Amino acid sequence: MPKEQHEQKLIHASVVEWNNIGILITGRSGKGKSELTLKLLEAGAILVSDDAIFLDKDYNAYTPENIKGLIEIRGIGIVSFDYKDKTQIKLHVILKPYNKIERMPKKSTPFTIEIDPFSSSAVYKIKIATEILLNKRDLIL
Numbered sequence: 001m002p003k004e005q006h007e008q009k010l011i012h013a014s015v016v017e018w019n020n021i022g023i024l025i026t027g028r029s030g031k032g033k034s035e036l037t038l039k040l041l042e043a044g045a046i047l048v049s050d051d052a053i054f055l056d057k058d059y060n061a062y063t064p065e066n067i068k069g070l071i072e073i074r075g076i077g078i079v080s081f082d083y084k085d086k087t088q089i090k091l092h093v094i095l096k097p098y099n100k101i102e103r104m105p106k107k108s109t110p111f112t113i114e115i116d117p118f119s120s121s122a123v124y125k126i127k128i129a130t131e132i133l134l135n136k137r138d139l140i141l
Contacts, residue, residue, distance in 0.1 A: 008054035008062060015053050015061045015087060018045035021130045022061060022087030024053070024110070027095030032117030034071055036095065039123050047071065047083040059089040059110055090133055093126060104141060 014025040014033040018040060025033050037050055050071040054062040062085065069083040091111050098116040105114060113129050115122050131137040 008056050010064070011053055011055055012051065013053050013055075014050045015048035015063075015089070016040045016045040017048055017084055017087040018043070018126070019130050019134060021091055021133055022048070022059075022089040023091045023093060023126065023130075024055070024059075024061065024089045025093045025095065027117070031095050033095060034073065036093070036115070036117035036122060037071065038073065039117075040126065041081065043123050043127070047081045048085075048087050049083070055089070060086060061089050062086045091126070091129055093129075 011026070012029070014037045016023050016025070016037055023040070023045070025036055027033050034050055037047070041047060047069065048061055049063040049067060052064050052067060054064060063083065068085070069080050070078050071081060072078050089110050091113070094112060094114045095117050096114045098119060101114040101116065105112065111129060111133055113125065115125055128137060132139045
């Protein structure tokens with residue numbers, strides 16, 4: 001384990017990097033973190049970690065050694081993927097059922113959005129959020 005990881009907090013989450021934006025996906029167990037991670041990988045994201053991540057106070061995310069490049073896919077098993085060892089989190093995606101999502105969320109650091117992972121627009125909403133972070137779109141309110 002790299003020395004930096006001793007100063008990290010281990011959290012139950014998935015992380016991908018898409019368009020050079022580190023994306024932290026959090027939600028309760030069985031609520032769609034791996035499912036949304038797979039959708040993002042299909043759209044071109046790179047896996048950092050599925051199910052667990054070391055996170056420091058500066059929002060740097062590191063992959064635990066024992067799960068590097070692995071995703072547990074329900075109905076298939078544990079499957080290997082290309083991956084990155086670390087990324088800086090710039091977008092936090094909180095998984096919630098559609099009827100529990102705030103219409104106009106408060107601004108936060110890192111930028112935080114709520115997504116229903118089973119919505120057909122979930123990946124596109126994350127793409128829009130990355131475009132806002134890359135100054136390719138304006139967030140009006």
